[in-house]
Structure formats: C-alpha cells, structure tokens
C-alpha cells in the first residue's frame with residue numbers, strides 16, 4: 001500500500017485561496033493563483049524502487065487552449081482539469097494500491113496464486129477476466145466483493161473507483177475510461193518505430209503460470225513444497241508409473257524411470273498459458289521442456305479405431321482431456337524437465353503433460369493414467385477443453401501505466417503475443433485509441449511458441465500518449481480486450 005497522499009488537506013487550502021482572490025479582484029485573470037493552482041495540482045510523479053518514473057496523470061498545458069476540443073467562449077484555462085476537476089491522481093485502484101498483484105498475494109485470504117512475474121502490470125481488467133460469471137465459480141460478483149472490502153476504507157468513495165457521466169453508461173470503472181476523459185493525451189495516426197520479434201524468450205519455472213487451486217488441496221500442498229524448498233523425492237520418481245487404459249489393445253503400465261532411461265525424449269520450447277489469461281495478463285510463460293512423447297506410449301498400447309478422446313488423469317483425481325486427432329499435428333509430452341532442471345513440485349513433479357497449442361487445463365500435473373475414451377466424452381467437458389477455445393492475447397512486459405520516457409531517447413517497448421492453436425501473423429499498434437493501426441508483420445511464426453515483440457520508439461515531443469497493441473492471428477482474429485498504456489514523454 002502506498003501511503004495516503006495529502007491532497008485532501010491541500011484541497012481546503014486551495015479552495016479558500018481561490019475564493020479570497022475572487023472576492024478581492026473580481027473576475028480578472030489571476031496570475032498568482034494560477035501559479036499556485038498549477039503547482040499544487042501538478043500530477044504526482046513517483047520514482048519506483050527500480051528507478052522507473054511513473055506519472056499516472058498527463059501534464060496539461062494550462063495556458064494554451066488544447067487543439068481540437070471545440071470549446072467556444074472559454075477563458076484561458078487556469079485550472080487543471082485532470083487533477084482538479086477529475087481528481088485523476090486519486091482515482092483508480094493504483095491510486096491506493098501500488099501493485100494489485102501484491103494486493104491479492106498478500107491478503108489474509110489465500111487467493112489463488114497469480115504471482116508468476118513476467119513483467120506485466122496487473123490491472124483491474126485482469127481481475128474481471130476471472131471474476132466473471134462463466135469463468136470460474138465465484139459466489140459473489142466482483143463489484144460486490146470490492147464494495148464490501150472498501151466499505152470501511154476512509155477516502156474510498158464511489159468516485160475513487162468509478163466514473164459516471166450523462167451518457168447512460170452507468171458506473172464505469174475509472175481505470176477503464178480514464179484515457180478517454182483525461183486531458184493532455186496526444187494522438188497520432190501513425191506509430192513510428194523499429195519493429196522486431198522472436199519466439200525465443202523462455203522464463204524460469206517460478207515465472208511459469210501455476211494456479212494453485214487447479215487440483216485443490218493437492219495443489220496447495222505441491223506449492224508449499226516448492227515454497228519451503230522441500231527436496232525433490234527421488235524415490236517418488238523412481239517408483240512413478242503411468243498406466244494406459246480404455247480403448248486400447250493392451251492396457252499397459254509404464255515406469256517413468258524406465259521411460260526416461262530408455263524411451264526417446266524430446267526437448268522443445270513450448271508455451272504454457274492459462275485459459276483465464278485474458279489480455280495483458282501474466283498467466284502465460286514459455287520454457288524449454290524435456291519429455292517423452294505421449295504417442296510412444298499410445299503406440300505400444302495400440303489405440304482402437306473408436307478411441308476419440310485422450311483423458312489425462314492425475315494421481316490426485318484432477319483430469320484433463322483433448323481430441324485424439326490433435327496428436328496428428330500437436331505432440332503432447334510427458335514432461336520431467338523444465339529448462340534442463342527437474343520439474344518443480346508446484347508444476348507436478350515428477351511428471352506433467354504439456355500439450356502444444358493447448359491451455360493449462362490440459363497441462364495435468366502428476367500424470368498417472370492416460371485413458372482412451374470415445375469421442376463423445378469430450379462433449380461433456382466445458383468448452384475451454386477445446387483447443388480452439390482460446391483467442392489471441394497480448395501484453396506489455398516492460399511498460400507500465402504512466403511510465404516516463406525520455407524525450408529524444410530511444411525506448412524499446414516489449415511484450416508478448418500468443419494465439420494458442422493459431423500462428424500470429426502480425427502485431428498492430430495505435431496511438432489514437434484504435435482509430436488507425438500501424439501493422440508490423442510477423443512472418444513464419446510457429447504456433448506452439450509465443451511472439452516476443454519489440455517496438456523501439458524515439459519520442460520527440462513532451463506529451464502524454466496512449467499506446468495500444470493488438471495481435472492478429474492467421475485466421476484474422478484479434479484480441480478482444482483493449483490493451484494499452486499511457487506513457488509520459490519528458491525532457492531529460
């Protein structure tokens with residue numbers, strides 16, 4: 001939590017001085033008070049521990065009328081709109097919570113783990129991705145929970161989190177509308193920069209997504225072992241077996257140790273992404289994994305022609321499933337090493353299934369049984385078990401809301417894009433809220449890996465801008481949510 005700012009106290013003082021001035025000098029321009037107001041309502045600039053400067057509210061050029069706002073008969077603007085009228089610095093979750101990920105990670109309530117840090121900034125939009133009906137079973141509506149938590153918080157009134165206007169859009173979240181209502185954000189119909197991409201970035205096991213309630217208590221126990229540094233249990237691996245059952249010619253039991261020693265392992269780079277990822281989110285990562293191709297086991301057991309669904313069962317009862325036809329183009333691996341090291345407890349030591357292009361619901365931990373079932377069985381699973389359920393996603397990994405960039409200095413904005421079973425064919429950038437897009441092609445990308453994009457810009461004007469990014473999949477689908485960051489360009 002950030003300490004509360006002292007604007008509340010200043011507020012009274014400033015109003016008093018305006019009134020006094022008005023009484024004394026009528027309506028003439030008040031240069032002295034203008035100065036005071038501008039200084040008092042200067043947007044807050046914070047230098048983070050990592051040295052990055054953050055100014056969440058754009059600076060306004062207060063003496064000049066802003067281009068294009070079409071207001072007639074207006075006196076010289078002597079009151080900052082953002083910080084005085086809109087109280088922008090005091091609004092939105094980040095006015096009080098420096099980092100929402102920390103907020104949910106440090107609550108007394110044991111919130112599902114979301115702590116894999118790949119550089120993205122957690123926004124309230126990400127909370128809503130999960131806390132939405134139909135996503136995960138949640139007893140209370142998100143607004144309901146957040147209202148309750150803050151009901152006793154001094155200073156948290158409706159306008160701390162909401163924006164309402166006469167447009168009939170009800171109580172919108174300030175964080176979702178602020179870029180449209182704040183003054184001083186400059187637009188441009190072209191985005192100039194140098195674009196690069198690769199598909200190589202890998203992250204550590206700690207940075208891979210891992211939600212600790214997937215297998216209920218067992219996940220909590222597995223996570224605890226990683227957190228407490230409990231040594232990996234070699235006996236457990238040595239005695240681990242995987243059975244193949246169901247519609248096969250020969251039901252078989254495989255020893256993991258034997259497979260590791262004698263079957264041909266494959267090492268490849270693959271993405272793991274949560275079905276709940278949503279745009280801009282951190283619930284995605286890529287690693288170099290080593291495992292035994294599932295097809296090697298199925299070939300030995302002999303899948304019968306009626307077999308249509310591969311059910312993947314964990315020793316703790318968790319179960320995932322996918323269409324067996326996927327195996328013609330996507331080779332699932334029984335992974336026992338990540339980045340050349342034994343798989344950690346939290347990811348399902350000694351063995352986890354990884355399905356290229358799939359989402360984490362099929363990345364079953366501690367796999368103990370593979371059952372071949374009829375095709376219809378897959379229909380009884382929720383739609384997110386289908387490989388084409390997940391849509392393109394993008395995120396910024398080194399640009400946070402309000403970040404200050406230096407005028408005239410190149411800055412490389414970085415992020416990821418992933419479209420699950422589709423290749424990513426282009427990245428698009430906009431500096432005018434999505435009116436116009438500048439397209440950068442990403443030719444020859446492969447599906448099982450994410451796209452690490454990098455756009456080097458050299459801002460020449462001291463303004464605030466909002467950079468929006470989206471990714472275009474090979475089937476022309478683009479990500480659904482708005483992913484954008486405001487940045488402030490300042491002279492050195």
Ligand code: HEC
Nearest residue numbers: 091092093095096103106107108124149153155156160161
């Ligand atoms: C005006 C300041 C303010 C704003 C704005 C604000 N919060 Fe809070 N929030 C607080 C304070 C203070 C607490 C601690 C309340 C307590 O412990 O009783 C809190 C607690 C929380 C908690 C519970 C943390 C815990 O330890 O149990 C969550 C979750 C949370 N806020 C999320 C949000 C989200 C999401 C938003 C934006 C929609 C938001 N907050 C906006 C001040 C604020």
Ligand code: HEC
Nearest residue numbers: 100101104109112122126127130136137138139140145276
């Ligand atoms: C990956 C999905 C996911 C994301 C993202 C997520 N949550 Fe949750 N959250 C859950 C689940 C699941 C529960 C448990 C719900 C239950 O027990 O009914 C939960 C519970 C909570 C609770 C306790 C109240 C309750 O209904 O049980 C609070 C408060 C909360 N989340 C706040 C947040 C905030 C704030 C964010 C954004 C920073 C966030 N969550 C992001 C999945 C998520």
Ligand code: HEC
Nearest residue numbers: 128142143146147150156157158159160161162170171173
């Ligand atoms: C700490 C932040 C916070 C405060 C303070 C707060 N709200 Fe909310 N409110 C939320 C969040 C978060 C949601 C859920 C938005 C969503 O799910 O899209 C919400 C949802 C709502 C909704 C439903 C809006 C819709 O169209 O879906 C209404 C109405 C609402 N709030 C009214 C209020 C009123 C009135 C107050 C003051 C008494 C208030 N809120 C104070 C955070 C807050």
